[in-house]
Amino acid sequence: MKRRDFIRQTAVFVAGAAMSSSAMVMFDPKQVLAQRPELRWGFLVDTHRCVGCGFCVKACKIENDIPIEANVTRTWVERYVIKQDGEVLAESPKGALNGFTNKRIDQNTSGMIEVKDEDVAQAFFVPKLCNQCETPACVQVCPVGATYQTADGVVLVDRKWCIGCGYCIMGCPYGVRFFHPKEHVADKCTFCYHRIVDGGDTACAQACPFGARKLGNLRDPDDPVAKAVLYGRVGVLRDEYGTKPQVFYLGLSKEVH
Amino acid sequence: MKNHIWRPLYVVLAIVLLILMFRAFYVPEDFGIQDRGYTFGFHRLSNEQEWKEFPDKYRGSSYCEGCHYDKTEVFATSQHGMMQCENCHGAAFDHPEDPEKLNIDRSREQCLRCHSQLYTPSSGRSDIPGVNPEEHNVGIECSVCHNPHNPSLEEM
Numbered sequence: 293m294k295r296r297d298f299i300r301q302t303a304v305f306v307a308g309a310a311m312s313s314s315a316m317v318m319f320d321p322k323q324v325l326a327q328r329p330e331l332r333w334g335f336l337v338d339t340h341r342c343v344g345c346g347f348c349v350k351a352c353k354i355e356n357d358i359p360i361e362a363n364v365t366r367t368w369v370e371r372y373v374i375k376q377d378g379e380v381l382a383e384s385p386k387g388a389l390n391g392f393t394n395k396r397i398d399q400n401t402s403g404m405i406e407v408k409d410e411d412v413a414q415a416f417f418v419p420k421l422c423n424q425c426e427t428p429a430c431v432q433v434c435p436v437g438a439t440y441q442t443a444d445g446v447v448l449v450d451r452k453w454c455i456g457c458g459y460c461i462m463g464c465p466y467g468v469r470f471f472h473p474k475e476h477v478a479d480k481c482t483f484c485y486h487r488i489v490d491g492g493d494t495a496c497a498q499a500c501p502f503g504a505r506k507l508g509n510l511r512d513p514d515d516p517v518a519k520a521v522l523y524g525r526v527g528v529l530r531d532e533y534g535t536k537p538q539v540f541y542l543g544l545s546k547e548v549h
Numbered sequence: 550m551k552n553h554i555w556r557p558l559y560v561v562l563a564i565v566l567l568i569l570m571f572r573a574f575y576v577p578e579d580f581g582i583q584d585r586g587y588t589f590g591f592h593r594l595s596n597e598q599e600w601k602e603f604p605d606k607y608r609g610s611s612y613c614e615g616c617h618y619d620k621t622e623v624f625a626t627s628q629h630g631m632m633q634c635e636n637c638h639g640a641a642f643d644h645p646e647d648p649e650k651l652n653i654d655r656s657r658e659q660c661l662r663c664h665s666q667l668y669t670p671s672s673g674r675s676d677i678p679g680v681n682p683e684e685h686n687v688g689i690e691c692s693v694c695h696n697p698h699n700p701s702l703e704e705m
Binding site for chain 1: 580583584585588589590591592593596597599600601602603604605606607609631632633635636640658661662663665667668669670671672673674677682683
């Protein structure tokens with residue numbers, strides 16, 4: 293073999309070997325388009341606007357047939373009180389079903405704690421609900437295919453198929469899943485799927501008098517929620533879990549997880 | 550080959566066949582890999598439709614407006630205008646057929662959800678007029694003095 297041929301063939305071989313095998317894969321255009329459908333439900337929570345009235349929790353429970361007095365809920369509101377000395381107190385009595393009507397903060401075993409007004413640095417409310425994650429951990433762990441994600445991004449539970457093993461309840465990093473006391477299956481926020489597919493609003497967003505909760509289509513550039521996510525400064529909860537949550541928060545503090 | 554090897558093998562094959570037959574009957578036809586792939590979309594497709602058919606309970610204030618426009622018109626311009634009728638009057642369901650009458654929540658606790666004064670410097674709550682429920686006319690329903698449809702203190 294001549295030296296020239298050797299160098300040429302080596303160059304061709306190296307170039308060929310450097311090419312990733314994924315570059316050879318032929319994409320089905322339909323498959324690529326399906327990964328980015330026209331509709332992807334998302335949610336925007338404005339924590340500045342939330343006053344902790346709890347009308348959202350009450351509306352959610354009634355709308356979705358969650359036993360009102362049972363200590364489980366699809367959505368809840370947390371109160372955070374941050375003291376001048378940096379101590380953080382947080383609570384959500386009954387998920388804020390009846391709102392926050394007094395200054396005493398429930399600290400479980402430490403009892404009810406009342407912080408003097410002059411000791412408070414910040415006090416605010418944070419509504420929580422299912423994040424309808426892009427890569428939901430709860431769906432991955434289901435052993436029977438009872439929980440799944442729809443094409444428009446909502447994670448649902450098939451009540452006929454769920455065996456109630458509770459893996460998803462453990463798998464959710466946000467603790468939004470619970471065991472339904474009457475249906476005896478795993479339950480979670482559905483973004484009020486039955487309402488939004490007909491063009492309605494979620495029960496919680498409708499009940500909120502202050503516009504702290506907004507549902508929107510993240511694929512529509514003219515949608516107010518999509519605009520806030522694209523151009524505003526928003527945060528998500530527990531980003532480090534890699535679940536890509538699709539509930540975005542305005543005014544998120546580092547104390548909130 | 551010897552019989553003692555074949556016999557258990559037949560048993561195993563029979564069990565596998567039984568499981569496959571059971572699966573064919575038990576697993577619905579629309580169960581499979583849907584839009585979001587095997588990892589996130591492995592489910593029974595008709596369940597999506599079942600969720601879509603879940604009945605609505607809350608109808609929104611525009612539903613109330615259809616009949617009670619005399620009330621909603623005044624209410625919408627009041628300081629409480631951003632409230633939904635159903636927040637106090639209860640979910641409409643299929644009112645006026647079922648239920649014929651709604652149960653109004655007139656309790657102090659209902660008003661205190663917003664109007665109990667808390668110290669919340671970094672929340673919109675501090676912009677709402679509030680009272681200390683342990684001092685302000687204890688035991689009396691708020692609506693005895695205040696009109697929830699027109700809460701203006703000047704027009705009391």
